[in-house]
Amino acid sequence: MSQQGGTPTGPTGPGPEDDWWGQLYDDASDDTGPAPAADSLDDRFASAAGAVNAGGPGADAPQPPPAPDPRDAPGTPVLPTQRRTPPPTPEAVPPTPSSGTGAPAGSPPAPEPPSDPPRPDAATAAPAVPSGPTAAPAYGAWTPVAPEPLTPAGDEPEDEAAAAARASGLGPLPPPLPSRAYVGTRPPTYDAEPTALPAADPDDLDALVPDTVLDGARYGACTLRAVSVRGDSARYRGEPRRDALLTARFGAGERALVLVALATGVRTAPGAHLAAAEVCRWIGAAVGRSHERLTADIRAARRADLKAGLHRLTDRGLGKLRAAATEQGLDPDDYAATLRCLLLSGDPECRTRVFFGVGPGGLFRLRDREWQDIEPEVTEVKGEPVLGFGSPPHETPDGDRLTMDLGIPTPPSPYEPAPEPPREPFRFRTSVARPGDVLLMCGTGFAEPLRGEPGLRAHLADRWSGPEPPGLTAYLADTQVRVKGYADDRTAVAVWEA
DSSP states (O other): OOOTTOOOOOTTOSOHHHHHHHHHHOTTOOSSOOOSSOOOHHHHHHHHHHHHHHTSTTTTSOOOOOOOOTTSOTTOOOOTTOOOOOOOBTTBOOOOGGGTTOOOTTSOOOOOOOSSSOOOOGGGSOOOOOSSTTOOOOOTTOOOOOOOOSSOTTOOOOOHHHHHHHHHTOOOOOOOOOOOSEESSSOOSSOSSOOOOOOOOTTOGGGOOOSEEEEEEEETTEEEEEEEEOOHHHHHHTOOOOEEEEEEEESOGGGOEEEEEEEEEOTTOTTHHHHHHHHHHHHHHHHHHTHHHHHHHHHTTOHHHHHHHHHHHHHHHHHHHHHHHHHTTOOTTTSOEEEEEEEEESOTTOOEEEEEEESSOEEEEEETTEEEEOOOOOOOOOSOOBTTBSOOOSBOTTSOBSOOOOOOOOOOOTTSOOOOOOOOOEEEEEEEOOTTOEEEEEOHHHHHHHHHOHHHHHHHHHHHOSSSOOOHHHHHHHHTOEETTOOSOEEEEEEEEO
16 A cells, blocks of 8 residues: 555654554544544545545646635644535534434544533435535434425315415316217217228329318307218228218408318219319309409398399309219219308308208208208299290180190200200308307218207207317317118318307
């Protein structure tokens, strides 16, 4: 344990080891000064390390003076690299060996603390702070104590929901209504979840449609929810969803116009879903180009102008669909679709809702927890037949028959075009909404079970008569409540009035 390059000598004897040991631990030597605190094994090790480093090579080089420690008493010699134990304060006196955390065996007894101030517990004593960056952490007679838990003893942590309810002064929220998988006496035959995916063409992946489409928005005084779900039968057989759904906004602010369009393709046609999507895009483009005029007519409640203009737009869209079928070499009757649209104004003061379309479906209104079927009736031909319209009379007013019908069909004239098949009548309706109303527009896949199953009407009336409209996921779950015997695609658009 000799220093490198040095020969230790001293007055204690000729041997280097004995001389070094005597210089370090001689009782007459006061190189470290009197210890103001209890002497421990860590303190002795730090003192020995400082004494050894002080006599090594480079000891003659000037050392930077240590930072003065205000806790050291004046006149006490301090080594440059020695770690000093801070003197005790009246508030924190190191515990004695009798407290259970005393110094190890072999160390000199610690001086007794003063009797006047009360002695603190070992858990509240202040730890010793090292004075140098290279000093090893030494706790001495102090032992770290784990922090006390925030929850008082005997108190169990309460649930977050209970804590929030107690802080707000309100009681806990009631449990949500249980979701229903189906209504009626028996469950449906098909599985509730999708089974098979539709077949895909690697060269025509744009023709694929998702199983479910969900959308929503809030404009003006109304909240919109829209969903289109593949039917149970199509999910089982791996057929695509024939219903198409389009939601679009044109304009901004109070002059905004929201269009929701749904279309249903022919059941037996192979490209029915493509025809439905195509007619939705065409009617959307036509409404978007005329949205400023339509918005002004809706806000001014010009019903006649709206009906004439929307009738023209609808005929143009369906005419383009028939022309596209001819270009593709398809039968126009197969490449066809029904169309139902809803127009909503972005003006909060305007509560006029406009419905128009062609083909069967459903238009309902939920008011005061009662369902109302407001589907516009097909216009019937009234009045006497006139030339060029309707059928001629079979006899004169005097009772004379004009011709004799022998049941022989008349061959078509080569100079006249073949008569077109009868078209679906145009449907149009405007309604003024009241606060709390729910307007529902849907296709036949959702309108038929709603008309035929009272349990479904009662369930939706309970779910949709609350003060707030349901969220997107809750609305999707409500429209998927199944009824035995109805397995077609379901497309429903609901509007909640604030």
